[in-house]
Amino acid sequence: MSNLCPICEDSGLRLIVQPDGERYAQPCECRMQVRASRLLKRAAIPRRYEHCTLDTFEPGYGQADQSLAAAYLMARQFVSGYPVTTEGRGLLLTGSVGVGKTHLAVGIVQALIVEKGVHALFCDYRDLLKRIQESYNPQVASTELQILTPIFEAEVLILDELGAQKPTDWVWDTVALILNTRYNDKRTTLITTNYPNAPAALARSADKVIREETLGDRIGERMRSRLAEMCVEVEMRGNDLRQSVKKARFG
Numbered sequence: 548m549s550n551l552c553p554i555c556e557d558s559g560l561r562l563i564v565q566p567d568g569e570r571y572a573q574p575c576e577c578r579m580q581v582r583a584s585r586l587l588k589r590a591a592i593p594r595r596y597e598h599c600t601l602d603t604f605e606p607g608y609g610q611a612d613q614s615l616a617a618a619y620l621m622a623r624q625f626v627s628g629y630p631v632t633t634e635g636r637g638l639l640l641t642g643s644v645g646v647g648k649t650h651l652a653v654g655i656v657q658a659l660i661v662e663k664g665v666h667a668l669f670c671d672y673r674d675l676l677k678r679i680q681e682s683y684n685p686q687v688a689s690t691e692l693q694i695l696t697p698i699f700e701a702e703v704l705i706l707d708e709l710g711a712q713k714p715t716d717w718v719w720d721t722v723a724l725i726l727n728t729r730y731n732d733k734r735t736t737l738i739t740t741n742y743p744n745a746p747a748a749l750a751r752s753a754d755k756v757i758r759e760e761t762l763g764d765r766i767g768e769r770m771r772s773r774l775a776e777m778c779v780e781v782e783m784r785g786n787d788l789r790q791s792v793k794k795a796r797f798g
Contacts, residue, residue, distance in 0.1 A: 586660045590667045592653055601626070601654040604647060612785040615647065621781050622651050626658045629665070635733030637703075639774055641744050641762070642783035648739040651783075652705045655737060659703060668701035672708045676721060699728045702735065709740040710765030719767045726770055730777050737778075744771070744780055 592599075601622060606615040618640070625633060638655070640648040659665040675698065682691045698704060706725075712718050729736050740762055747763030763771045 582664060583661045586664065586666060587657065590656060590660065590669055592656070592669045593671075596649060596653045596669075599650040599653040600657050601651075604650055604654050612783075614642075614782055614784045618647075618651060618781045618783045621779075622655050626655055626662065629659060629663065630735070633735060635735055637736040637738065637778045639744065639778035639780045640737070640739045640783060641780060642741070642785070644741055646783045646785045648783055649705075649707055652707070652737045652739055656703060656705055665702050667703040667705070668697055669705045670698060670707065672706055673711050676712050676718060679721060695725070698725055699732070700734075704729065704734065704736045706736055706738045709738050710742045710762055711740075712765075714765050714767070719770070722766050722770050723773075726773050726777065730773060738774070740765075744774075744782075746771070 601619070604619055604622075605611075606619040621638070625638060638652070640652055642648055653669065656665075656667045656669070660667055675694070678689070678694050679691055681687050682689050682694055709722075726736075742760060742762040742765050745761040745763060747761060747768050748758055762774075
C-alpha cells in the first residue's frame with residue numbers, strides 16, 4: 548500500500564485551479580503537518596503537557612469558577628488575533644496551584660504552531676536558573692549565553708512558574724535580563740505564576756501576621772512593573788484540579 552500523500556504525491560505542493568482557469572500552487576496540508584510536527588518538537592514541551600491543547604482545556608467542569616471560562620475565551624482570542632492584535636504583548640496567567648495555567652499556556656502555543664507556524668519554546672523558570680548556574684562551572688560545556696540565546700530569540704516563549712525560585716539579587720538580575728531583552732525586541736511571552744500580581748510588602752504588619760507572598764516579592768517591583776507593559780493579566784481562580792479531577796489513581 549502506497550504511503551504517498553493522496554493530494555500532492557509527496558511533492559509538497561497542491562495545484563489550485565480557479566473558476567476562470569487560472570492555476571497556482573500552494574503548500575500541501577502534508578507539508579504543513581510535517582512542519583508543525585517539527586516546530587512542536589523544537590518547542591520542548593514536557594511530556595506531561597504534550598496532550599494540553601485548547602480543545603482539551605475544560606473551563607466548565609463541575610462547579611468551576613467563571614474566571615476559567617473567561618481565561619479560555621481570552622486564549623482563543625489571543626490565538627485568533629496573533630500577531631496583528633497582540634503586537635508583541637503576551638499573557639500573564641496568575642492563580643493558585645492546579646487551576647490549569649500551564650495547560651492553557653501550552654494550549655495557546657500548540658494552536659499557534661499548528662495554525663500559524665510560530666516558533667515557540669517552553670521554559671521552566673526553576674530549571675532555567677539551575678542551568679544558568681551550572682554554566683558557571685568550568686567543567687560544563689554550555690555557557691550562559693548559549694543557554695539564554697534561545698530564550699531571547701523564541702518568537703513565543705512560555706516562562707512557566709515565574710517566581711518559584713527563592714529571590715536573590717542574582718535571580719532578580721537574571722529575570723530582569725530575560726524580560727527586558729524580550730520586551731525591547733517586542734517578543735511575545737506567556738507567563739504562569741502561582742503568586743498574586745500584587746506589590747511587594749514594604750514592611751510586616753505590626754501584629755507580625757505572616758502575609759502571603761506576592762509576585763512583587765518574588766521578582767521585584769521593577770520587573771513586576773515591566774510585566775504590566777509586556778503582558779495582559781489573566782487571573783484564574785478555582786480549586787486544585789490535581790486534588791480532584793487529575794488525582795493519581797490506578798485503573
